[in-house]
Every structure is written in structure tokens, then in C-alpha cells.
Amino acid sequence: MGDNMNLHKKTPLIIIIAILIGSIGLLYKSYGLIIHKEITTINAAKTIKQASVKPVFIHKSVDSLNNIKIPILMYHSISYEKGNILRLPKVKFTSQMKYLKDNNYTTITLDELYSYMKTGGNLPSKPIVITFDDGYKDNYTNAYPILKEFNQKATVFVITNTIDYDQNYLTSKEIKLMDSNNVRIESHTSSHEHLDKISYIDSLNTMKNSKMKLEKILNRQIDYIAYPYGGYTLNTIKAAKQAGYKLAFSTEFGLIDKTNNIYSLGRIFVNSNFTLEQFKAKLTQ
Numbered sequence: 001m002g003d004n005m006n007l008h009k010k011t012p013l014i015i016i017i018a019i020l021i022g023s024i025g026l027l028y029k030s031y032g033l034i035i036h037k038e039i040t041t042i043n044a045a046k047t048i049k050q051a052s053v054k055p056v057f058i059h060k061s062v063d064s065l066n067n068i069k070i071p072i073l074m075y076h077s078i079s080y081e082k083g084n085i086l087r088l089p090k091v092k093f094t095s096q097m098k099y100l101k102d103n104n105y106t107t108i109t110l111d112e113l114y115s116y117m118k119t120g121g122n123l124p125s126k127p128i129v130i131t132f133d134d135g136y137k138d139n140y141t142n143a144y145p146i147l148k149e150f151n152q153k154a155t156v157f158v159i160t161n162t163i164d165y166d167q168n169y170l171t172s173k174e175i176k177l178m179d180s181n182n183v184r185i186e187s188h189t190s191s192h193e194h195l196d197k198i199s200y201i202d203s204l205n206t207m208k209n210s211k212m213k214l215e216k217i218l219n220r221q222i223d224y225i226a227y228p229y230g231g232y233t234l235n236t237i238k239a240a241k242q243a244g245y246k247l248a249f250s251t252e253f254g255l256i257d258k259t260n261n262i263y264s265l266g267r268i269f270v271n272s273n274f275t276l277e278q279f280k281a282k283l284t285q
Contacts, residue, residue, distance in 0.1 A: 196231030
């Protein structure tokens with residue numbers, strides 16, 4: 001009887017505790033799911049960003065002993081304009097090319113880079129890639145003679161709608177001449193669009209159109225592209241693959257190796273304010 005009375009007295013307390021636990025559970029369910037949703041959204045964004053730089057290469061494993069770090073230099077204009085970091089004076093460009101030559105760097109083509117990234121093809125001991133974005137007229141008048149003087153190979157990524165249209169950019173004749181003399185011409189889209197801000201279809205169209213135009217001018221296949229402004233998304237990469245490009249380049253800083261995504265390869269922007277010592281340092285960072 002005493003036990004029954006004690007149980008009867010405890011029953012309301014048990015009920016109250018159960019109600020409190022249930023209430024806490026409901027609160028957690030109501031608010032916790034919202035918090036979880038926000039975290040999931042943030043993590044999803046991070047996942048997309050990380051997926052965009054996921055390694056894409058064909059060989060199954062990477063031998064760290066044979067995984068060479070390669071600097072890819074990114075230039076724009078070889079000229080002078082006060083305060084413009086994109087315009088590198090001829091004297092600085094000359095000193096940089098001379099440094100590369102004197103210190104046994106060997107410029108390689110994008111075909112050689114692709115072969116290395118794809119199958120681990122042989123490279124010289126100090127490989128380096130030289131690229132130019134946009135296709136300015138001074139790439140022909142100023143950079144091209146200096147590249148020839150030091151026997152350097154390079155690639156110019158050209159905005160194809162400027163060809164034979166804007167006097168500040170390369171002509172078809174200049175493009176053909178450079179392309180046949182160790183300065184290869186590749187795509188920088190038709191109109192320098194922000195590929196990370198336009199639709200997949202628009203990205204695909206500008207990549208295809210610029211590719212076809214260059215192939216018609218040069219009578220050869222165009223395999224490589226540099227993303228304008230360096231911006232890209234998963235759809236950008238998808239479009240680059242669909243358009244038929246083998247490698248694609250961003251403006252993300254850093255040396256590249258076999259572990260990098262071949263559709264978002266980083267480069268070293270050569271700032272016109274760099275001293276020669278700063279330029280040297282960037283080659284190994």
C-alpha cells in the first residue's frame with residue numbers, strides 16, 4: 001500500500017519531466033532543423049567550390065618524386081602606363097626573359113604540359129610556361145621580338161572578337177606569324193565574358209565560337225583556353241570539356257603539378273611593380 005502511495009505521488013513528477021523533455025525535443029526539432037539547413041547550405045557551397053578544383057588527371061597515382069612543380073607565368077600587355085599593373089615595361093620583360101635563359105629555365109608548350117599532366121611525359125629539369133591574356137597588339141610589337149631573342153616559347157590567349165576589329169589587339173596576319181614561330185595562339189573566349197556569371201549555354205557558345213574562329217584562321221585545332229577574369233564554376237568546367245578543350249587556366253596563384261585539376265590550372269600573375277628579385281621569388285613559391 002505504501003509503495004502504491006509513493007508511486008502515486010511520483011506520477012505527476014514523472015509526467016511533468018516527460019512534458020519538459022517533449023517540449024525540449026519540439027524546440028530542438030523546430031529550431032535545430034533551421035540551423036542544420038543553414039549549415040548544410042554553407043557546406044554545400046564549400047563542397048561545390050572544392051569540387052571545382054578536384055584533381056582531373058588520367059594516371060591513377062602520383063609519384064611525388066616525379067611530380068614536378070611548374071610555374072605558369074601570366075602576362076597581359078608589354079608596354080608602359082603609369083599605375084597600370086597589367087602593363088609591364090619592355091625593359092622589365094627583357095630582364096625577366098634573360099633571367100629565365102641564364103638560369104636554365106626551359107619554356108614548354110601547352111602540348112608538352114598536357115602530355116605531362118595526362119601521362120607523365122618527360123619534361124626538362126626546370127620547366128616553365130609563359131602565357132599572355134587578351135591578345136594585345138604589343139604582344140606582337142614588343143613581346144614577340146624579345147621572346148625570339150631569348151628563344152622562349154609562349155602562348156597568347158586571344159579574345160577572338162577583337163581580331164581584325166580593334167587596332168589595340170592582334171590581327172589575323174600577326175596571329176598566323178606568331179603561331180608559326182613558337183608563340184602559339186589559343187582561346188580567351190569571344191568577348192571576354194565573366195564565365196562564372198553567365199549560363200552554361202552562353203559559356204559553351206562563347207567557348208565554341210572562339211575555338212572555331214581561331215581554327216579557321218590558323219587551320220589547326222585549338223585545345224586550350226584561359227578563363228577571362230579567372231572566374232569559373234562547375235558549369236564552366238563542364239562547358240570547357242564539352243567545347244573540346246584539353247586544358248583550361250584560371251588566375252588562381254600558385255605553381256601547378258599533376259594533382260591539379262586540368263580545367264582550372266593556376267598561374268603566376270606578373271605584376272608590373274615586381275622587382276627582379278620579387279619575380280625570382282614567385283618562380284618557386
